[in-house]
Amino acid sequence: MPADRRKPLHSDFEMHLQKQPYTVDLDGFSLDVDEDVFPPDLGLCAQNMSRLCQQYAARIALDMGCGSGYLALSLHRSGISEVWASDIHFPAVACAQKNVKRNAPDGGIHVLQSDLFSNIPDSIKFDLIVFNQPFGPGEGEPVCGCGSDGGYEITKRFLLEMPSHLSQGGVAVMAFSDREPERNSPDHVARELGYPIKTLLHKYYGEANNYVFEIRPPSDSSSAR
Template sequence: MKQSDMSIDARKQELALYLDKQPYITELDGITLKIAKNVFPSDFGLTSSFFGNFILQQPPAETALDMGCGSGYFAFLLKKIGCESVMGVDFNRDAVHCTLENTHLNPELAPIDFLHSDLFADVPHALFDLIVFNFNYYPSDGKFGLNEDGGRDILKRFFHQVKDYITEHTRIYIPYSEFVGEAHDPKNIGPDFGFSVTVEESTVNHVGAHYIYKVMKA
């Protein structure tokens, strides 16, 4: 546990350098992104690039959802691989405003519906074929519109709510980094809600192993 705490502290220190730069413009996978104030930087850390590269290799879906969309990076990737209808959802109003600006910067990837919602609370009922969810791993100090819910609490709420928005064929992809601890690991939480959780991709860096899970109805 001590190692995980130290890794999280180091990550927060690295993140602070990115927050000091905001707002700024970056480009990822041919997508121009403005990273506005109080919006999680899509170019920070391993997870975004690891997960982004994974998304680019997936077959498209008719309907796709980027839950916790931040700047909209993964939502734009879903549109880029050919998903016909894409929605991005975030609890952070600053993030939703940012995604609308980024839509103007990437008109070839429009339209995408971006919505302010606490998980599925204000998401109109629909059935999605593909969902990506880059959840926040650990309790927040208020940045990015988040509260003290840690990764485990958010995942439990997600798994409880998502059941009304999927079919038995829906693919859900969730990245996870082991440095945040087993308590926040989707593979230890999903089965309690009737989901199978399997590793699709993995990689290792100086803080440990990182996974991308495929989650489906068991």
């Protein structure tokens, strides 16, 4: 994506985009990061989420907005027998499929293209849904599948849809960096909707505060499932 057709990105993101396509070894996975696929090795956000998700005894999990497929692979390696990985952006879906084939050829990870839950079968109830969502809205052309609906809008849409896709006791895990205004934070949106939220991680990395949150559906919607 030519830089003049999109909003300026922070320098580290720009550097990762400049070297695409590339292959990176992340936590023992050999990952292709194709053109216009979100770099899983940008900062520590995805790796923090991967580590924190190890605590959940999930049987079936979803990596929403999977990008390269890194989080789906790490969920699968942690012992979750059935993992789904979905992304709206076709280059990400193709890239994740390639990385899954190379790193987890046993067939336990299903990759598909979907705008949030639109193509996810309603019959499947997830114990864990991880979404490293676009933290803020883009301007101009989408970058790595992240467009103008990032931040508040996509987070609210996701949180409204996710209760009916969770099993009883299931949770969602989302991240945030306060490079973006607080209004875009899952913490803010979840509170607005009355969803219980717990901060799993808060770290300051020199330029911004980074967070990982666990979000549960409100009790009335979980009893309705």
